[in-house]
Amino acid sequence: MNEPQPNLRTMTVAATGASGSLFTREMLRRLEGDARVGCVNLVSSDAGLRVMAEELALSGRGHLLEQLLDSAPRKINLLANQDIGATIASGSYPTDAMLVLPCSMGTLARIAQGMSSCLIERAADVCLKERTRLVLCVRETPLNLVHLRNMTQAAEAGATIYPLIPTFYNRPASLDEMVRNYVDRVLKHIGLPQPDAYVWQPGAKQT
Ligand SMILES: Cc1cc2nc3c(=O)[nH]c(=O)nc-3n(C[C@H](O)[C@H](O)[C@H](O)COP(=O)(O)O)c2cc1C
Incomplete structure (x- = not known):
């Protein structure tokens, strides 16, 4: 088990059953390679595992981290969503952002609604009560009134609603570039700006 490191960030990443596994994989690879990050705790719901298997053509659930990273993890712990006694379930654990x-x-x-019925929900609830940054990269379309109200409620409780919507003004040349740009933006939002991230310059790409 990787432990939090002094002066380095400790992050939680939760993958749930919405579409967008490419973004999860890119985020994990970035955090794994970021010298400012010392420890990452990854939790997936069952639906999240299922969607990842579909979208990334994973071969079973074994060696999930190795399949996502293409190498052995150095900083990432894989926690079970059923383990409501895991480290990140407690406000005493030094998570910097989820x-x-x-x-x-x-x-x-x-x-x-503060259900806390599994580790992902409990860890998110802890972030809200401890005022730790919680970023919800929601994905659904179209959105019904229940979805919209739940987003408002989560935002009022302190979460950032960061919809899984790519940008187009940077004129991404590929799906990979779209994914990288979105991940760059989320990382900047949580205080991990990326040196080669796209920054809007009016007229720069116009012909
Ligand atoms: C391939 C696939 C894609 C899905 N995409 C979405 C989605 O984009 N947004 C969403 O809210 N649910 C989506 N779902 C449905 C959720 O996986 C389902 O509601 C699940 O119960 C969510 O469980 P969780 O919140 O514990 O991960 C998808 C399901 C599958 C199988």
């Missing part, structure tokens, strides 16, 4: 990427409408609803 990303729910992607965030399903089901998990959004349960976080907004």
